[in-house]
Amino acid sequence: MGGNEMKYIQHAFDTNWIAPAGDNIAGFEQDFGNFLGVKAVAALTSGTAALHLALRLINIRQGDEVLVQTHTHIATVNPITYQCATPILIDSEPETWNMSPEMLEKAIKDRIAKGKKPKAIIPVHLYGMPAKIEEIMAIAKQYDIPVVEDAAESLGAKINGKHTGTFGTMGVFSFNGNKIITTSGGGALVSNEPEYCQKATFLATQARDEAPHYQHSEIGYNYRMSNIVAGIGRGQMEVLDKRIAARRANFDFYTQELANLPVSFVKEPEGFFANRWLTTILTDSYEQREKIRLALAAENIESRPLWKLMHLQPVFKDVPAYTNGVSEDLFNRGLCLPSGSNLTDADKERIVGVIKGCF
Numbered sequence: 001m002g003g004n005e006m007k008y009i010q011h012a013f014d015t016n017w018i019a020p021a022g023d024n025i026a027g028f029e030q031d032f033g034n035f036l037g038v039k040a041v042a043a044l045t046s047g048t049a050a051l052h053l054a055l056r057l058i059n060i061r062q063g064d065e066v067l068v069q070t071h072t073h074i075a076t077v078n079p080i081t082y083q084c085a086t087p088i089l090i091d092s093e094p095e096t097w098n099m100s101p102e103m104l105e106k107a108i109k110d111r112i113a114k115g116k117k118p119k120a121i122i123p124v125h126l127y128g129m130p131a132k133i134e135e136i137m138a139i140a141k142q143y144d145i146p147v148v149e150d151a152a153e154s155l156g157a158k159i160n161g162k163h164t165g166t167f168g169t170m171g172v173f174s175f176n177g178n179k180i181i182t183t184s185g186g187g188a189l190v191s192n193e194p195e196y197c198q199k200a201t202f203l204a205t206q207a208r209d210e211a212p213h214y215q216h217s218e219i220g221y222n223y224r225m226s227n228i229v230a231g232i233g234r235g236q237m238e239v240l241d242k243r244i245a246a247r248r249a250n251f252d253f254y255t256q257e258l259a260n261l262p263v264s265f266v267k268e269p270e271g272f273f274a275n276r277w278l279t280t281i282l283t284d285s286y287e288q289r290e291k292i293r294l295a296l297a298a299e300n301i302e303s304r305p306l307w308k309l310m311h312l313q314p315v316f317k318d319v320p321a322y323t324n325g326v327s328e329d330l331f332n333r334g335l336c337l338p339s340g341s342n343l344t345d346a347d348k349e350r351i352v353g354v355i356k357g358c359f
Contacts (some may be wrong), residue, residue: 002242004234014225020205022227024234029188030236036163037192038171040197041227043233044204047152047174047187051122052079053200053223054148054189055168060085060119067107068122068311069099069131069150076150077125077310083173087156088118090319094271097330098131099123102201105139107322112143117259120243121147125164126307127336128180128247128277129266133159133167140168148172152187155180156275170196172273180243180277180341181236183229206219244275246341250277250348254337257352261359278339280306286332292358299354306334 008024015022025039044050060066061085062085068077070089090107093100104121111118121140123131133149140147151157151165152174158164165171175186189200202208207220225233236243251274255265265280268274283289289305296303309331311321338351 001232002239004236008231008298009228017227020224020226022230024230025225027234028225028230028237030255031234032173032188033110033190034279035046035237035240036166038163038166039192040190041125042188042189043206043230044187044223045225045279046171046185046223047150047176048075048079049204049221049223050174050187050200051076051148051150053203053221054172054196055079055083055085055120057196057199058120058146058148058169060158060161060297064119065111065116066120066122067104067111067118067145069124069126070321070323070328071097071126071307072124072150072310073152073307074310074315075152076122077316080122087310087316087319089309089316089319089323091321091323091325092327092331093132094326096126096129096272097266098126098129099136100324100326101132101135101139101293102322103322104136106254107320108139108143108145110219110322111320113337115324117143118145121145122150123147124150124152125157126267127280128154128157128269128275130154130157130159130164130272130274132269133164137167138290145182147210152176152179153277154275156240158273163213165190166192175233180247180275181240182231183225183236186225186233187230200247204260221250245339246343247279247339248274249277250339250343251279253348254279254281254352257348258355261356263352263355277337279337281335281337282330283333283335288358289333289335292355295354295358296351299350301338301351301354303338304356306331306336331339 064085147168149171177182204223
């Protein structure tokens with residue numbers, strides 16, 4: 001926490017605005033929009049809710065196909081199934097570990113040849129590293145397919161000064177407990193087309209029509225962020241730049257300390273600025289990765305393999321996937337290191353000490 005969160009929470013209590021309405025929501029949306037440089041923000045209960053609403057807003061329906069990154073957390077893909085649509089899984093490229101523009105275009109051409117033009121593209125800015133979104137946007141424009149960016153992990157990341165989550169038709173963010181800033185649970189939908197966020201807010205409040213009584217002409221959801229949670233968000237926005245700096249400092253420490261070991265790190269392509277939400281390493285083999293992970297665990301230090309790929313998940317084993325082997329290799333050899341903003345120098349020294357001991 002940054003310190004001022006309780007001030008905004010107290011304001012919610014003092015004004016007796018506890019439910020999903022009040023000054024904190026408006027203030028948080030304004031602060032968030034100003035940071036990203038977008039015209040509109042809808043504060044919601046989660047990043048998953050934001051992605052679900054985004055798909056609803058571009059009219060994804062039963063039987064539609066949505067192209068989505070296979071190397072991601074399952075929350076990216078689940079909302080596609082909420083709309084009874086089919087995810088089409090796209091593999092990664094090795095430079096940023098994100099959606100491969102080459103595989104994306106290959107999938108689009110193949111789906112069109114099969115008589116099923118995809119209705120949306122969902123790239124992910126994984127671990128805070130921007131995807132090759134400009135190339136993805138060019139392909140999307142060529143085939144006239146809307147793009148919804150999953151920027152849940154990449155708040156503060158940029159390409160040539162432009163924030164991730166602001167390139168596509170809409171962008172979604174998460175403020176879950178593990179993100180670079182948190183509201184305990186929460187998310188946001190952003191867009192430079194304000195009507196999307198206006199409609200999202202309407203749908204997120206049970207799609208209640210303008211009337212003196214409760215009247216509903218559409219199916220809605222209970223997805224609106226509460227005024228208390230938004231208060232936490234206002235306090236967190238005040239320290240966001242510090243959190244980004246802390247995560248990037250973690251990355252710099254690891255790269256310096258492990259420079260002489262046979263592990264590699266994801267580098268920023270020219271013009272890219274990663275928030276380094278998580279520092280990840282790529283080892284020489286599955287066996288080496290497991291040796292490091294288990295050595296850290298023996299010292300009560302948590303690390304994790306990279307996200308298990310969606311095309312390897314039992315729940316999505318039967319959906320179409322366009323793979324090139326990149327993401328499976330990353331999953332086998334990659335490891336997420338402790339990356340919290342509050343890691344002390346002593347913590348980091350202990351972590352790298354264990355890793356060095358594995359060699």
